[in-house]
Amino acid sequence: MVTPGDVGDLDAICRLLAASGLPTQDLSAEAAPAFLVVRRGTGIVGCVAVERCGEFGLLRSLAVAVSERGKGLGDRLAAEAEQLARQVGIARLYLLTMTATAFFEHRGYRLTDRAEAPEAIARSTQFSGLCPGSSSFMSKPLPQAKGAR
Ligand SMILES: CC(C)(COP(=O)(O)OP(=O)(O)OC[C@H]1O[C@@H](n2cnc3c(N)ncnc32)[C@H](O)[C@@H]1OP(=O)(O)O)[C@@H](O)C(=O)NCCC(=O)NCCS
Numbered sequence: 001m002v003t004p005g006d007v008g009d010l011d012a013i014c015r016l017l018a019a020s021g022l023p024t025q026d027l028s029a030e031a032a033p034a035f036l037v038v039r040r041g042t043g044i045v046g047c048v049a050v051e052r053c054g055e056f057g058l059l060r061s062l063a064v065a066v067s068e069r070g071k072g073l074g075d076r077l078a079a080e081a082e083q084l085a086r087q088v089g090i091a092r093l094y095l096l097t098m099t100a101t102a103f104f105e106h107r108g109y110r111l112t113d114r115a116e117a118p119e120a121i122a123r124s125t126q127f128s129g130l131c132p133g134s135s136s137f138m139s140k141p142l143p144q145a146k147g148a149r
Pocket of ligand 1: 068074098101
């Protein structure tokens with residue numbers, strides 16, 4: 001089950017991200033509650049976060065433990081992150097990825113020109129430094145449900 005993270009999860013989240021080749025340098029304990037996680041026993045086998053950047057969001061730190069891959073967890077985490085983003089009125093999600101371009105294409109994300117990045121996204125630590133310039137930059141509109149703000 002996908003549940004919100006809490007401050008005590010930071011170490012486990014960072015271990016999973018590091019083992020998945022994703023950056024952790026800009027994460028502090030305060031960031032942990034912004035994560036969604038999948039727990040197994042005392043550990044965490046899946047995580048994702050949406051970093052708010054003005055009216056947009058950066059989907060980041062999506063990782064599934066190697067032993068749990070291929071079972072739909074990544075898909076589930078991405079779907080829940082999108083749902084959360086929609087609920088807080090985020091109009092479009094952006095992301096950077098080195099190895100999962102096809103995974104995100106499958107979920108409706110499209111390669112996006114970096115020059116088209118909104119200023120708030122371009123200023124994020126992921127975009128401006130942590131993710132290599134060779135990463136794929138992708139985005140997906142999040143149509144708001146009727147009646148949502
Ligand atoms: C990307 C990642 C989260 C996918 O997790 P997962 O739990 O294995 O994914 P799922 O089982 O939900 O797979 C969903 C679909 O995507 C496909 N898929 C999974 N990983 C893929 C990848 N790296 N590239 C292309 N397709 C992929 C699966 O085959 C599956 O396809 P299907 O629905 O046709 O069967 C996982 O491989 C991972 O942690 N990678 C390292 C970290 C990373 O690159 N994160 C993304 C940048 S934030």
